Amino acid sequence: NAGVTQTPKFRVLKTGQSMTLLCAQDMNHEYMYWYRQDPGMGLRLIHYSVGEGTTAKGEVPDGYNVSRLKKQNFLLGLESAAPSQTSVYFCASSYSGGSGNQPQHFGDGTRLSIL
Amino acid sequence: GESVGLHLPTLSVQEGDNSIINCAYSNSASDYFIWYKQESGKGPQFIIDIRSNMDKRQGQRVTVLLNKTVKHLSLQIAATQPGDSAVYFCRVGDTGRRALTFGSGTRLQVQP
Numbered sequence: 001n002a003g004v005t006q007t008p009k010f011r012v013l014k015t016g017q018s019m020t021l022l023c024a025q026d027m028n029h030e031y032m033y034w035y036r037q038d039p040g041m042g043l044r045l046i047h048y049s050v051g052e053g054t055t056a057k058g059e060v061p062d063g064y065n066v067s068r069l070k071k072q073n074f075l076l077g078l079e080s081a082a083p084s085q086t087s088v089y090f091c092a093s094s095y096s097g098g099s100g101n102q103p104q105h106f107g108d109g110t111r112l113s114i115l
Numbered sequence: 116g117e118s119v120g121l122h123l124p125t126l127s128v129q130e131g132d133n134s135i136i137n138c139a140y141s142n143s144a145s146d147y148f149i150w151y152k153q154e155s156g157k158g159p160q161f162i163i164d165i166r167s168n169m170d171k172r173q174g175q176r177v178t179v180l181l182n183k184t185v186k187h188l189s190l191q192i193a194a195t196q197p198g199d200s201a202v203y204f205c206r207v208g209d210t211g212r213r214a215l216t217f218g219s220g221t222r223l224q225v226q227p
Contacts, residue, residue: 004158042204042217043159090158103149104206106158 006107021076023091032074036087127224134192138205149206
């Protein structure tokens, strides 16, 4: 099993450009998440999804949009990239039953730089 | 709001010694706790978890201790090896909420 796969692994954007980060999981998990990780800080939740066709805001949702058209995929979009969005982005998934009591499985991250 | 913090940002130990990484939390409703390991260039990896109805749980070379009275969690690694060098995060959650809180992480450096 591949687990959680993120693409691309690296990307450099100019301010104002748009892009989509793709996350795919092959564990049949109901819950999927997008986090960002900045130096010296913990993971911060951007958006999450509790099932196909549903999304919800996390702690830092501004400037991002998400879609969960298929159960196995969770897309994170930046409509107009800003330097403050330079970060490492992690996708995660977990079984249903409430994300508060299940371990999450993480991808290896997408390193995004906005110039 | 809930805060989750770590006592030591960097912990340096000798190979073969035991390591202890600590985590404090503030929400008394928290009932599920996880430790993750994050190696350089990789995503967090699940190590061990514990629920609030327990105060100790053991895995392979790792033990998690939970003190609900003082809202404190620790991860003990026995006979630390160079491969244990990584950043360790605690994650605190509760069954009634979907939002989770991660600590900022402690870097463990194992000296040969």
